[in-house]
Amino acid sequence: MNSYVIGVLAGIAAVVFVAAVIKWRTRDRPMSVAEKADFLSKRRARMLPALAVIFLSQQASFFSQMTGAEHISAEKAKITAWLVLSVVLLLGLSTKGFWLESKEVRNLVDDENTRANRNEAMRWGFLFAMASAIGIYVLTMFDTVTGREAVHIVMSFGIAAALLRWGILEKRAHRDA
């Protein structure tokens, strides 16, 4: 089987596995829509910084590979799995998320304060992505940076910054005075 297909399947399997674990852990908790939205919102606040760390640690694995190793099957699979995770995180950042929940819960968990926090996080993500693009532009004056490396750096900084910022804002919002 093509290494890129294996990467896509591995990425999708990881996402499905995490979603299944989350569903399984909440199976015996009868909650109203409001309680569930509050519960999910708190869990999201805890998960966002952890997701940013996992996402960034994947970049360390990409940059630790030897030059030219991107043709090795395992590396192709790793790169594709990273791409799947990036797309899932971007979808999580740009949509209401919690795709397996009911419409009522999804609407409530994406209320006014959440939307404001998410917009602020996206602003940070954009600024960090642009700053890293400028950094790479300067770097290319002194060293060679491949297109794939540049995309990795820009996406990593942009997505991780947005995830971290959103996590911080959500944690602050849940904190009682």
Place this chain on the structure above:
Amino acid sequence: MPERLANRLKERRSELGLTQAELAERVGVTRKTVNTVENGVFTPSATLAIKLAGALEISVEQLFWIER
């Protein structure tokens, strides 16, 4: 001196014997949003301000004012 939107949300909520979660349910937001408005961390939209005032049975002007 920067302006900030002050409110008497907590005071009025306590008068009516409502919890943050109960008020949140009445206006269709999460407890987190009520918490952030109450603490002055988040400035609500006009729509939410009107809904909060309605749920707390007072006018928007009585519930929110600008502090300089």
